[in-house]
Amino acid sequence: MIKPQLDIPLLTKQFNETLILAILVDGKKHGYQLALEIEEKSGGLFRFNHGTLYPILHRLEKEKLIRGAWKQEGPKRQRKYYTLTSAGKKYLAVHVAQWREFFTQFFNIAGVIEG
Amino acid sequence: MNRFSSLLNSIHDRLHVPQPIKSRILLEIAADLQDAYDFYLERGHTEEQATQLAQERFLLDDAAIAELAAVHQPLVKRILDRFSLQMQSRWQRLILLLTLLTIVAVSGRVMLTSAFFVNSSPFVWPVWGISIAGLLLFLQKFYQLFLIKNHNLRTLRNGLGTLALLGLLSAVLGLCGYFYELLANGMRTVLPGGSLITVVCTVTDSAKQIIDIHNCYIRTSTVMMASLFVAMLIGLLWYVLMNKIAKIEMAEAQSILST
Numbered sequence: 001m002i003k004p005q006l007d008i009p010l011l012t013k014q015f016n017e018t019l020i021l022a023i024l025v026d027g028k029k030h031g032y033q034l035a036l037e038i039e040e041k042s043g044g045l046f047r048f049n050h051g052t053l054y055p056i057l058h059r060l061e062k063e064k065l066i067r068g069a070w071k072q073e074g075p076k077r078q079r080k081y082y083t084l085t086s087a088g089k090k091y092l093a094v095h096v097a098q099w100r101e102f103f104t105q106f107f108n109i110a111g112v113i114e115g
Numbered sequence: 116m117n118r119f120s121s122l123l124n125s126i127h128d129r130l131h132v133p134q135p136i137k138s139r140i141l142l143e144i145a146a147d148l149q150d151a152y153d154f155y156l157e158r159g160h161t162e163e164q165a166t167q168l169a170q171e172r173f174l175l176d177d178a179a180i181a182e183l184a185a186v187h188q189p190l191v192k193r194i195l196d197r198f199s200l201q202m203q204s205r206w207q208r209l210i211l212l213l214t215l216l217t218i219v220a221v222s223g224r225v226m227l228t229s230a231f232f233v234n235s236s237p238f239v240w241p242v243w244g245i246s247i248a249g250l251l252l253f254l255q256k257f258y259q260l261f262l263i264k265n266h267n268l269r270t271l272r273n274g275l276g277t278l279a280l281l282g283l284l285s286a287v288l289g290l291c292g293y294f295y296e297l298l299a300n301g302m303r304t305v306l307p308g309g310s311l312i313t314v315v316c317t318v319t320d321s322a323k324q325i326i327d328i329h330n331c332y333i334r335t336s337t338v339m340m341a342s343l344f345v346a347m348l349i350g351l352l353w354y355v356l357m358n359k360i361a362k363i364e365m366a367e368a369q370s371i372l373s374t
Contacts, residue, residue, distance in 0.1 A: 032147035036154075050147060051175035054140065055182035062186055073146075080143045 016056050017065075018099060019046060021092040024066060024084040031057060031080070057082060065091050118162075119148045122170050129180045132187040134364025135271055140183065148173055208358070215351045222344045234330055235337035238292025242285050242338070246345040249281045253352040260356065266363050275356060282349035289342020293335045300331035 023029065023037050034057075035048040060066045065088035068080050084092070117123060123141055130137055148169050155165035175183070252274050259265045 030147065030150075031143060032150040050144075050151070050173045051179045054144065054175070055179055055186060058140075058183060058186045077146060077149075078142055079146050080139075 013056075014095060015099075016048075016052075017060060018092065018095045020053075020056060020060065021065065021084060021088055022096070024082060024088070025092070028069075028081040028083040030082065034082070060088070064088075117145065118152070118166050119145060119170060122148070122173060126175055126180070129175075129177070130184060132184050133272060134361065134367070136187050138364065138367050140187075144173060211354070212351070215347055219344065219348055219351070222340055225340065234333045235341070236292045236296050236334040238288055238295065238338045239341045242288055242292075242341045242345050245281050245285045245288070246348065249278060249285075249345070249349040249352065252278050252281070253349075253356065256356050260359050260363075271360050271363060275353065275360070278349060278353045278356070282346045282353065285342045285345040285349065289339050289346070292338035292342065296331055296334045296338065300327055300334075 019038050020034055023034050023041075029037070031050065031053055035050050035053050038046050038048060057066070057068075061068045061082070064085055066082045067085050068082050071079050071081055073079050123145060126144065127137065127141060130140065132140070151169035151172055152165045155168045156162070160168060256274055256278075259270075
């Protein structure tokens with residue numbers, strides 16, 4: 001069993017990171033695509049202000065969990081695409097397990113109240 | 116003019132990171148903004164509505180800007196960049212250059228005399244080594260920026276950190292040499308139970324001690340002069356390069372904001 005290491009003040013940060021990394025499992029995407037897919041797949045529940053997306057993306061890139069690469073699209077347009085690195089995949093696996101554990105514990109309590 | 120220029124300009128003004136990184140961030144946001152704009156147009160919005168909706172989704176508040184800056188900028192680099200950007204007016208630059216040139220010329224004259232080297236501290240030689248390394252690095256960057264005009268943003272700032280570090284190293288070596296000389300002389304001069312200060316402050320009864328203290332002063336002076344001279348010279352060279360690079364980067368940023 002994975003020992004829970006979730007720090008409450010870091011929940012939002014880790015939540016956003018996990019969402020971004022999970023979306024990148026399907027392949028390379030640019031920032032706008034990422035935000036749009038997260039929004040669509042969550043039925044509009046997780047709606048990113050794109051402004052908050054860039055600090056997270058750039059931090060993940062600095063930590064080598066994702067890799068950014070520029071691609072020329074048309075004569076005047078350059079796009080930055082992000083891909084998941086092997087370190088990112090490992091990080092994602094650990095965090096998904098932690099979130100699962102977190103929600104299991106949450107529903108252990110919330111489920112009792114509900115029942 | 117870019118339809119998102121007001122938003123991009125606002126990010127440009129508030130985001131304090133080195134210009135190449137800033138340009139890349141703006142380029143990334145500009146491309147995503149365009150996608151968002153196209154998305155809203157496809158949904159039947161007018162051009163004005165699409166522009167406004169896209170901009171609303173990409174608002175970077177001060178917290179996001181600060182986080183972005185923190186990701187890209189170590190504290191030391193932020194201070195150095197701010198210093199070079201603050202010295203932007205012609206008069207400020209001229210005064211700074213004149214002050215530094217005067218100090219370099221005056222101390223350089225003293226250091227070029229042979230007497231300076233006769234009794235200098237051994238710490239002076241690594242300081243000269245640093246000065247040669249700094250000069251070579253400056254010449255290489257000068258060749259890149261001014262002669263062959265290779266203004267590739269990715270390599271523009273390469274070597275600048277090393278140059279600043281060499282200046283700092285020279286000053287640190289000078290301080291180490293200064294205290295080493297004081298300590299070494301103190302060991303020779305101070306009697307058991309005494310202190311270096313009492314030896315310096317009282318008239319000693321030994322001519323040899325006076326000569327030792329005199330030599331100690333010369334050695335500490337030489338090492339401090341040489342190290343500060345080299346640190347200032349390197350600082351001056353760094354500043355010249357930094358200004359040139361800032362100009363190139365500003366031109367690049369303007370071209371991103373206007374396309």
